[in-house]
Amino acid sequence: MHDEFEAAFDTLLAGVCTPDAVRRIDAGGPTDALWQALHDSGFADALVPEAQGGAGLALRDVGPLVQACGRHALPLPFAETMLVRALFAQAGRSAPDGPLSLDAAADLLAADERRLLQAAIHSALIAGAGAQVLAMAIAHAQQRVQFGKPIGTFQAVQHQLAVMAEQACSARMAAQMAFAAEGIRPDRTLAAMAMSVAGEAAAVLAASAHAVHGAIGVTAEFDLQLYTRRLLAWRTAAGSPGHWAQQVARHWQAAGGPPAVDFVLAITARAAVL
Structure with missing residues (x-):
């Protein structure tokens, strides 16, 4: 299952995070379309418990997804977003919309933990x-x-x-x-x-x-x-x-x-x- 999970994410990135797309964003272009594709895929909730609509995975399961972000030079904080959404879910709160940095969970994680x-x-x-x-x-x-x-x-x-x-x-x-x-x-x-x-x-x-x-x-x-x-x-x-x-x-x-x-x-x- 994990191989299929990783392959699906890699295929998604290959389609939406092309070198041309990365160049446009690096030059100050909008990130909305790229983020929407990632959001709609559901991968951002990989670490969220199943009872709260996520996949209920652990850190060890999503390491290959983060490596895929590096392999495709993803210009968005996808890994941070996965973690923040999981932390908010554990705290019984709704996470903010959009791509998130770990600072969004500053009240849930100490600075050294972030x-x-x-x-x-x-x-x-x-x-x-x-x-x-x-x-x-x-x-x-x-x-x-x-x-x-x-x-x-x-x-x-x-x-x-x-x-x-x-x-x-x-x-x-x-x-x-x-x-x-x-x-x-x-x-x-x-x-x-x-x-x-x-x-x-x-x-x-x-x-x-x-x-x-x-x-x-x-x-x-x-x-x-x-x-x-x-x-x-x-x-x-x-x-x-x-x-x-x-x-x-x-x-x-x-x-x-x-x-x-x-x-x-x-x-x-x-x-x-x-």
Whole structure:
């Protein structure tokens, strides 16, 4: 069921969130039509309990949806809207209309909880966009010919693609950790670790993708920049990777400062559901 659920959302985004649509919105165009399509689909209520008209899913179920938002460079706060609508439903209140930021739930979530949710969300957005720029770099390397050969046959380019694949995988695993929760609030340590890893991966993915594409990658008419601009913005939107690494260390210290190996084993056990 989950595969069909994710595929349906991905198909929806492929139809309504095209690169041209993203460009128009980035340039200040209206978002009404895009939001209406998302609203009418019902996906915004994925985390709302079934008794209140939603799908009754948990955070772990919607991680792939957030990654899809990154993969399509969705210029709306869809993940935040899902969470705010669920929080309002849990509180027995009606959520405001339209796309929502987590600040709309400021009276339901403390500032540090909102920031933690932002970290989880941005780790998944990075994972989605990272997968997209990797796919674009591979396609370009197969199609671009220099000296009579596709550039993908050159060892230096192959090395860059291998590094990108490694970082894209790291970001995806980080996002899965951040969205491992059974409820709608992420584990603090896992979310902090996820944003630290995904944030570092975002910088490498953006730089390597442009290295593979060369000068064309930075041009406004080429789609790559739609994703790399977001990767670089998302990596610090909830705090720098260093900030989140520091949070992991503080959680370790707060747990009594166990030996590093024990701490890693404990984290692994908590993420074993992945």
